[in-house]
Amino acid sequence: MAPLAKSGHLMHIRPRVSPVLADLLFGATALVYFAACCLFVAFLLGRISGVTWAARLVAIGVPLHAAQIVVSSLLLHVCPVQGIHFALSVASLLAAAVYVGVRTRYRIDVVGAFVAPLALTFLLASRLVVVTAQEVPRLRSVVLPFHVAANLLGVALFTLAFAAAVAYLVQERRLKQKRIEGMMQRLPPLDALDRAEHRFLVAGFPMLTIGIITGSLWAHEVEAGGAAEIARAAFSYVSWALFGLVLLLRAAVGWRGRRAAYGTIAGFGFAVLVLLLYLVRSVPAASVALGGGP
Amino acid sequence: MTILLVGLSHKSAPVEVRERLSAGAEALPVVLSHLAAREELQEVMFLSTCNRVEVVALPRSRLDDAALRAIREELARHGGLERDADLAPYLYEKRGDEAVAHTFRVAASLDSMVLGEPQILGQVKTAYDAAVAAGALKGMLGRCISRAFAVAKRVRTETAIAAGTVSIASVAVDLARHIFGDLDHHAVLLLGAGEMAEAAAKSLSKGARAVRICNRSFERAAALAATMHASATPWDQLEQEMLQADVVVASTASRVPVVTQDVVRRVMKARKGRTLFFVDIAVPRNIEPAVHKLDNVFVYNVDDLEQEVARGLKARHGELAAAEAIVAEEVAQFLSWTRGLQVQPTVVALRTRAHAVLFGELERSLGGRLKHLPEGDRAALAQMLESSIGKLLHAPTTRLKARASDGEGDAGELASALRYLFDLAEIAPEPHDRAEPKGEDRGDGGESLPH
Structure with missing residues (x-):
């Protein structure tokens, strides 16, 4: 089991959950996600005609994934988000859960082709990547739970918006090039992708805003000011500004479709940069924070 | 021929x-x-x-x-x-x-x-x-x-x-679904009220929220709209109508584009970038090709539908083979008939010659030695000659026609021989210049064509 950030005061308590259960849940989740990925790939290659089963497998994977996170947390006596890799696993779980919840209504089944590999990757990373983390007492704060929760949900929603934007660009390009056959038949309608992308942005933007505000407060509290923190904060603000601009221009002057998709992808790119800074930093993570937290 | x-x-x-x-x-x-x-x-x-x-x-x-x-x-x-x-x-x-x-x-x-x-x-x-x-x-x-x-x-x-079968209209509907999903919440504008517009309107009116028909002749648009769940709109409202529509199907007989890039650019600004899909099924095209370059605007003309159609073709491959077999059979029958037509002048000339000779002789006899015969006997003699000609020429004419219909190479030679032997050249010209069948009835193929 991957060592994760451990709370010192819990170190002496013996695990009450069987490691075998955690292993079983991990294996089952990975297997289900992997099967879903295979079906999505087969669908994109035109080998199978529908993604219903692939989407169903993701739906099966979500509760397994959630159970795996809970059991692993209990086993290790850590908060699931107290380490960037574990936190990303939670974010990917949230993305998969939102996908399962809205895929039929938004007609974005194919977005699962991005969500399923993402969830599988972060599930594996949460277990296989070794991060020796220790809690840094000075980072404790009352705003931390809000900061982390908002950012995780924000990341999940922006991930879905990003996937919808990429699918939109592929579909739009095919329609412009008048290549009716093949991939175009397998992607959702153009307007459905544009609408879904917009809705994910609308839902994710408040989360990111909360993340920014709480992150700034937190940074102020703990007096963080290193170069990495400043860069992370800057990227977070740029990401926030880009998403905000996409939403504003869409409402004001009808920026939709391709331009909105490019804006969304750019905003997501900066969000990923923030996450990468967390991943590569030498100081162990205490949380995942897009909003400028240390 | x-x-x-x-x-x-x-x-x-x-x-x-x-x-x-x-x-x-x-x-x-x-x-x-x-x-x-x-x-x-x-x-x-x-x-x-x-x-x-x-x-x-x-x-x-x-x-x-x-x-x-x-x-x-x-x-x-x-x-x-x-x-x-x-x-x-x-x-x-x-x-x-x-x-x-x-x-x-x-x-x-x-x-x-x-x-x-x-x-x-x-x-x-x-x-x-x-x-x-x-x-x-x-x-x-x-x-x-x-x-x-x-x-x-x-x-x-x-x-x-x-x-x-996917008609052009239904292919257009299919494409529209790739862009908009269901058409339930989308409006369709038809430019033109001709036969193609009618076909498109019938397909689209089943799924779309609203169908508007815009035509230079408002009366014609209104007449078409009255036959389905659609409404007509005057031609000068075209730009306004494009603000509301999501799918525009153009099929007017105009020789120049009726929708230009400048117009659509204005329309898209007013629409705040909402997607607009043009299906141009007119030839010459009604929508300026440059319109397709605008953001969130897609223009598909008749050629662009070809790939979609090709896929439908694959699905009906078995039916196509059966249809091609019917065509091949009909072509063979028609050609057989036309070949028979080639010897028809010779057949007619042969009968004319026989008639001319025998009835000429009868005429002469009835004017001389047989002058005393009453009308009834004269008619009986004419009937006998008619019947004899028929019987005598039945075998050669039917065999000649059969040879021609079968496409045998010697049918022409046989016809030439008959023309030479019976000196038919004066009666009928060369077969290439004649071959005019009777009747032009449409649909049934005529009595002499087999079914």
Whole structure:
């Protein structure tokens, strides 16, 4: 089991959950996600005609994934988000859960082709990547739970918006090039992708805003000011500004479709940069924070 | 006597070329009259649709090459081209059985962009009516086209080629679904109120939230709208209507684009970038091609639908084979009939000769030695001679026709021998110059054609 950030005061308590259960849940989740990925790939290659089963497998994977996170947390006596890799696993779980919840209504089944590999990757990373983390007492704060929760949900929603934007660009390009056959038949309608992308942005933007505000407060509290923190904060603000601009221009002057998709992808790119800074930093993570937290 | 066909279609020429040669209701009689006036052509029909422009003709005796040249010249003239060579890369030429088979396939919608679509038969009938009205179809070619209608009917009733057929309109609906999903919440605007608009409106009115019909003649738009769940709108409201519409299907007969890039740019600004999908099924095109370059605007013309149609074609491959078999059978029967037609003048001349000789002798006898015979006996003698001629000539004429129908090479020699032996040259000219069957009934193929 991957060592994760451990709370010192819990170190002496013996695990009450069987490691075998955690292993079983991990294996089952990975297997289900992997099967879903295979079906999505087969669908994109035109080998199978529908993604219903692939989407169903993701739906099966979500509760397994959630159970795996809970059991692993209990086993290790850590908060699931107290380490960037574990936190990303939670974010990917949230993305998969939102996908399962809205895929039929938004007609974005194919977005699962991005969500399923993402969830599988972060599930594996949460277990296989070794991060020796220790809690840094000075980072404790009352705003931390809000900061982390908002950012995780924000990341999940922006991930879905990003996937919808990429699918939109592929579909739009095919329609412009008048290549009716093949991939175009397998992607959702153009307007459905544009609408879904917009809705994910609308839902994710408040989360990111909360993340920014709480992150700034937190940074102020703990007096963080290193170069990495400043860069992370800057990227977070740029990401926030880009998403905000996409939403504003869409409402004001009808920026939709391709331009909105490019804006969304750019905003997501900066969000990923923030996450990468967390991943590569030498100081162990205490949380995942897009909003400028240390 | 060889039927000739010269033309171009969606398979041989892009829409840019086809729209130059297409002829609307006004231009069709003009082109036809030019063709009919050509000395090289004995019979001619001019067919012009969105997807093809074809001339099918019967040349005068032994003038096949000259006739083909004449057709090419007339097509180039109609297209405003200085040299008919400019058209050469796009034109196909067919002779004899190939021309007949092509005509049958076109009428049966086997050569259509949308396999099995029903509009083509109506368009061939329009071309046929125009040619008949112009006096340009009066013999074998007329019978060939009539037969094409019968073949089309057979194909439709004996195969499932048209079952579940995607019309151009339904392909447009399918494309619209790739963009908008369900059309329930989207409005459709039809530009034009012709036959194509009608077909599109019928497909679209089933799924769309609203269907508006905009036509230069408001009365015509209103008349079409009244037949379905649609409403008409004046032509000068076109730009306003495009603000509301999501799918615009254009099928007017205009020779110049009715929707330009500048107009659509204005419209898109007012729409705040909401996606707009144009389906341009008109030839010449109604929507300026540059419109497709604008953001969130998609323009598909008839050529763009080809891939979609090709996929439908695969799905109905089995039906296509059955339909092609019907066409092949009908072509064989028609050719057999036309070959029989080649010896028909000889048969008629032989009977005329026999009549002339025997009744001449009877006439002379009745004026001399048999002058005393009463009217009843004279009539009996005439009846006896008539019957004798029939019996005597039955075997040679039926065998000659059978040889010709079978396509045996010696039918011509036998006919020549008869003409020589019985000195028939004075009675009937060479077979190439005659061969005019009776009747031009449409659809049933005539009494002498087998079914």
